[in-house]
Amino acid sequence: MSAALDIALCALILGVGLATVVGRGVFRAVIFFITYGLLLAIGWARLGAIDVALAEAAISAGLTGALLLAAQGRLRTMKTEAEPPARARLPAALAGLSVACVLGWAWFALPVDQAPDLSQVLPESGVGNPVTAVLLNFRAWDTLLESVVLLTALVGVWMLAQDADWDAALGPRFHARPNGVLANFGRILPPIGLIFGVYLVWAGADDTGGAFQGGTVLAAVILLAMMAGALQPPSVAHPVWRVGLVLGPLVFVLAGIAGALLSDGFLTLPLTIAKPAILTIEAALSLSIAATLALLVIGPPDDQGQDA
């Protein structure tokens, strides 16, 4: 019975993935991509990787989906030719196919190092969730770079702004009728989302959850509040938002330097303070991830809607 379910799930994932790539029209591809992310999340959950499933659903299907939808909406309002010319299709397909082939080859060709048994070293990490132990202790270097990549992506998006718009508020202007459906939705859901996001970060130390999943939920709360008109998108120079954006990577780097000075090396956490240190880094990181992801979706400063 469960084998039948898994086979059906695999077929669905492959089918929807194919539909994302070969279907015509940007909007259709984006919708299929979101569906693909949700199905993949169910797949991860079936494999028992609940942390990955949460991240897949929140970041890949939810947030990346929203990013792609926003990009598609922008293309439509700019009346840009969204459909690539027919002669670009074959080279694009070939390029995609070769990347897939190289990745597939690497999967088989690269030697598999014998990974240390995580259950043996887990007590040395200070936290009970093996995923959090890897992300913030054993492989903290990767996570630090990831948080910097997010920040760089946001700066890259801001670079797309026109000079005249630079001081304007970020993103398009959202219209929500006061006391309309969206305005009410934007008042009811954020408190629940706040609790859930903070819970995911807090629970991530010993249970399923973590900074990225919780941060994405918080980003969704910020986005909803902005779209419902409860929160105004800031300008690039807004000091509080700037502090929020760099807080996570900053705390992370400071913790790393403290490890280099007081302990064995950069980003090493001695067991006695590992748990409080990890929780502090995670809390700061979640704030920054939430702010960065939300502002990524909101987009570059844009003066266009100011008159409306």
Add this chain to the structure above:
Amino acid sequence: MADLATYALTAIGLVFFVAGTAGLIRFPDTFSRLHALTKADNLGLGFIVMGIGFQTERWSQLAVLLLIWALALLAAGTVAQLVARAALTTGKDE
């Protein structure tokens, strides 16, 4: 007994989902499609939540299930309103 209730209720829920999906595919315009989706699927989800509710071991699990249903209702209702308004103002039936 609890298993029997789960089978029956989730089966009813699935019937509503099938009906909602049939409506989404078969109905002619945006508004009637929304009607099929939100009405039938929300009811179907309610039945499935009730069915799974018979399998829970603690009250807290039941509360979480009910919260999921309530949030899905809220989101579906809001999104349906927003899609309908967007369809109304752009005047496109697609």
